[in-house]
Amino acid sequence: MKRESMEFDVVIVGAGPAGLAAACGLMQRAQQAGLELNVCVVEKGAEVGAHLLSGALLDTQALNELFPDWRERGAPITTAVTQEHFYMLSSPQGGLELPAWMTPASLHNTGSYIVSLGKLCRWLAKQAEGLGVAVFPGFAASEALFDDAGAVCGVLTGDMGVGANGIPKAGHVLGMELRARYTLFAEGSRGHIGKTLIDRFALDRGRDPQHYAIGFKELWRLAPERHHPGLVVHGGGWPLGRNGGGFFLYHGDDGLAAVGMIVDLNYDNPHLDPFKECQRLKHHPLLARHLWGGKRQAWGARALTKGGLNSLPQMILPGALLLGCDAGTLNGARIKGIHTAMKSGLLAAEALLPALVAGRGGDKLTEFTQLMEESWLQTELQRARHFVPALHKFGPWAGGALNWLSQTLLRGRLPFAPHDSIPDHATLKPAAACPSIAYPKADGVLAFDRMSSVHLASTGHDEDQPCHLHLADRALPLRDNLPRFDEPAQRYCPAGVYEVVQQAGKPVFRINAANCVHCKTCDIKDPAQNITWVPPEGGSGPNYSGM
Known part of the structure; x- marks a missing residue:
């Protein structure tokens, strides 16, 4: 059966802030130039x-x-930061x-807004x-x-209606070829195509190896007397200690x-459980008094992709661009990535229009590199480049004291340049060499278990579809990871996807793919x-539509 194909001027992968900003910015520029374009955004x-x-x-820059005129257009941005506190x-x-x-000056949030990224991007999509x-x-x-010259020329969407055994089911539909003169990849952190x-x-x-963190978020409806719109609280230290x-x-x-x-994913103790660290954090009086x-x-x-400028790959390649967290434009010094992702999309739109007007396609958009270097995005990332390392x-x-000096007094300049050259997957020490961690049992009031949390994520997968978590070596988890690291996938996965269970007195590595919340931590x-x-x-x- 032959796949269907559709032709576009530009295909954008990912309806996040980078992809949607690129789409809107490009169409605005095309209308001003009197150019009709065929642009699509695909979202998984x-x-x-x-x-x-x-x-x-959100920094609204x-x-x-x-x-x-975003206010007049009804953007879901209403709660400005009115007070903020930082604790260790x-x-x-x-x-x-x-x-x-x-x-550090970079952690001050005057002028920012507390928003839901999902709501913001649904508004941007409209x-x-x-x-x-x-x-x-x-x-x-x-x-x-890819075309015959090796340039990116679009994307293939996944097949629908394939059984877990790889055999098409009733209602099977082949994926489509979405072909384009240029393709923008804005898949978010650890994008699989990127x-x-x-x-x-x-x-x-x-470049330095890219660095990542796993972020957890819970949305709470507070008791009315404890709710203070515009209040921002940040902090570090316990329970993570030296872990970033x-x-x-x-x-x-x-x-x-x-x-x-x-939780930075460069931690070295394989007994650490990021999900449980977040749950026990909420019992600290600082947070509990709000909850x-x-x-x-x-x-x-x-x-989150947080390596910053030291780890930022080239964002241009033949026929395509990498944007936002697919590349790593988050500003780790400000713990903000929405405005930087959007700016990367706007720069992509600015680079694309003259190329499309000239009838180009499949080449490198070298204009993007110059625009990036001249932009406030480059300046911001340059100033923040030392923060995470x-x-x-x-x-x-x-490290915090050094960052205070760098961000507050030296405007991002240091007499030396710290780097982190060890990839996150290579930092674990043997389990036997690390202290075990005793986590308190979830009380169901402030702290909760994995499965009740996964339920609130409203995650859903057809049980009868191929497993989307591929093992290059199926024997490796029990052969290597279990004896050396007590198989850390049991703990770094926040959703209970990976388990080591006993069957007939022998350990079995089980993958509960239906639990997956697509955080990508296992891949990292x-x-x-x-x-x-x-x-x-x-x-x-x-x-996460309400998040």
Whole structure:
């Protein structure tokens, strides 16, 4: 059976802030130039926003450029930051608040807004459709297409209706070829196609290895007397100690607050369980006093790309661009990536238009590189380039002090340049050489178990479809990872996808793929790089639309 094919001027993979900003910006420029373009956005989530997860604090700089009248257009941005506090916790009960002058300047949030990224991107999708963009949710781009010269010329969407045994079921539909003069990849952190393109074109040659974190977010409806719209709380220290990461609590609108934790994936103790670290954090009095009497509404987990400029790959390749977190444009010093992702999309639109007017396609958009170098995005990433490696090398206290000096006094300049050259998957020590960690049992009031959390993520997969978590060597988890690292996938996966169970007195490695919330942590942290995440059938996965 022959696959159907559709032709576009531009295909954009991912309906997140980078992809939608690129779509809107390109169509605005095309209309101003009197050029008709055929542009589509494909999104693997069942709806726009279903797979988007962020705290989130929004710097509106890029949005102001794209839609200066966003307020009049009804953007879901209403709660400005009105007060903020930064804490370093020292124990399950103790800690101290850092005065504003001791907090790195990059962590101040004056002028930012507390938002839902899912709501923001659904609004952006409506703006894109109003400009003539075709937005297709529920279609997962499975791989890139290449022309005879080796340039990217579009994407192939995944087949629908294939059984777990690989045999087509009733109602089977072949994926479509979406061909384009240029393709933009804005898949978010650890994009599965972006990962293969970086390898294929050696886009990361000469860069530090990319670094990641796993972020958790819970949405709570607070007791009315505990809700303070515009309040922002950030912090670090306990329970992570020297492990990189921190926590947040954002009081948004409608009685809701977002609480969560970010855990850097360069940790070395295989007994560490990022999900359980986040759960026990909420018992600290600093956070508990906000949450008592409230009710958890939603939960989610997602990887963040946070290596910064030192790890940023080349973003141009023949026929395509990598945008936003697919490349790694998040500003780790500000813990913000929405505005930088959007700016990368706007720069892509600016580079694309003259190429399309000139009838080009399949070449490298070298204009993008120059535009990037001249932009405030490059300036911002340049200033932040030392932040994450300083924390990785020197820990939260010494690294934090160094970052205060760099960000507050030296505007991102240091007399030396810290780097982190060890990839996150290579940092684990043998389990026998590390202390075990005793986590308290979930009380169902402030702390919860994995399965009740996965339930709140509304994740859904057809049980009868091929497993989307591929093992290069199926024997490796029990042969190598279990004796050396006590198989860390049992703990780094937040959704209970990976288990070691006993059957007939022997250990068996089980993959519960239906639990997967598409966080990509397994693809990043597996010490043998034996696990590859690929997209399941389009529309599968979590539904974070309210997050």
